[in-house]
Amino acid sequence: MIKPTGKKGTYWCDFRTPDGKRIRQSLHTADWAEAKALEIKLRYDAKATTDRIRKGGITLSEAFQHALRVRDSWRSAKSLGSIEAIYNQVVAHFGAKRPLSKITDELLLQYGEKLKRQRKTPSTINKRLSLVSVLFDEAIKWKKYSGEKPKLIRYRVKNDRRRLITPEEEAWAVSLCIQSSPYEAAMAELIIVLADTGLRLSEALRILPRNLDIHNRTVLVMDTKSGDDRVVPLTGRALAILQRRNTTPVFWPLNAHVVSHIWRRIRKKMGLEHDKEFVLHAFRHTYGSTLANAGTDSFRLQKVMGHKSILSTQRYIKVSASALSGLSSIIEARTATFKHHVLPEDKQEETPKG
Incomplete structure (x- = not known):
């Protein structure tokens, strides 16, 4: 549809493309025939673009x-920056202008193997491949792509x-x-709080x-990773630290960058700079494992750790044979007050003497 607007009668077009996008713009002419020709061209170009996509x-x-x-x-993600960082790594390999139709099973397999040769962790490889998978899913869902989605290999x-x-x-x-x-005085107290609460570093740094x-x-x-607020019990020393610190946030002037710098120095002084698992997040693993080993049930452990999925919690729970040995006595206690009558064995028929 075209219609003249304004004192000069300049024509504007207003229509929707086949994929639903609205096109509304000035045609910069007051001549109806010229405006109609321009509108037809715009419609043709829009359809061609939609078909190409x-x-x-x-x-x-x-x-x-x-x-x-x-x-x-993604729109509500607190870590949108990390999503963009993963995307930048993907396009550094494939190129931002590469069509989805040109990304095949074989290319994704080669990309995964390349990352593996670069000694990237399976988790890192899976994140990059998953992003590609999401792009295909959304493009197909919104009819931006009609081809087949390539198969992805997940690294264990x-x-x-x-x-x-x-x-x-x-x-x-x-x-x-x-x-x-x-900075380091605050770091010392942060370490204690992390050890006694099992908080993620980002959660601890946001405490008010x-x-x-x-x-x-x-x-x-x-503002937790799972998106749900949670209440965490405090030990005596953790409570004393949080009470004493009256800054906002509590661990100001620390931030993630400063904490990382100080922790690297601590690891080096301890001679553990090459221990890749000696990280601050290990305090969280220690906290969860300590509670699990003490017999904390999975429901309470999930709540205090802030896991969205019980599968994450179950990684902390290791059931030993000795822990299972007492279960039968619990069942026996249920009926201990009743007399049990054991059914006699069936009498065997006497064989007649020949």
Whole structure:
């Protein structure tokens, strides 16, 4: 549809493309015939673009920008920067202008093997391949791509190795923090709180004084990885630290970059700079494993750890044969007050004497 607007009667066009996108713009002419010809050309170009996209012409860059607009989990993600970082790594290999139709099973397999040769972890490889998979899913869902989605190979992630930090290592790390520095003094107390609460580093750095409940000895953890707030109980020393620190956030002036820098120095002084599992997140693993080994049920452990899936919690729970040995006695106790009548064995028929 075209119609004149304004004092000069300049024509504007207003229509929707086959994929539903609205085109509304000035045709910069007051001549009806010329305006109609321009509108027809715009409609033809829009249809050609839509056909090209549907045949697989949509590029990685176009697919990513589209996914950013329509994918709810991305639009509300707290870590959008990490998603963009993964995308940048993917396009560094494939190129931003590569059409989705040109990304095949074989190319993805070669990309995965290349990352493997570069000693990238299975988790890192899977994240990059998963992003490509998401781009295909969204493009197909919104009819931006009509071809087949390539098959992806998932690399096995080993979750059985979990570095636990001993009390001696914790005390040593705390002692290496220079108390004269406000940054390292805060770092020493941060280490203790991480060890006693199992918080993720990002969660601990966001604690505010108002999140502390002194009466119930708990701290409210907000903006978590799972998206749900949770309440975490506090030990005596963790409570004392959070009470004493009256800055906002509690561990100001620390941030993730400063913490990483100080922790690298601590690892080096401890002679553990080559121990890839001696990381701050290991305090969280130690916390969860300690509770699990003490018999904490999986439901409570899931709640205090802030796991969205029970599968994440189950990695901490290792059931031994000795732990199972007492289960039968629990069942026996249920009917211990009743007399049991054991059915006699069936009498065998006597064989007649011949």
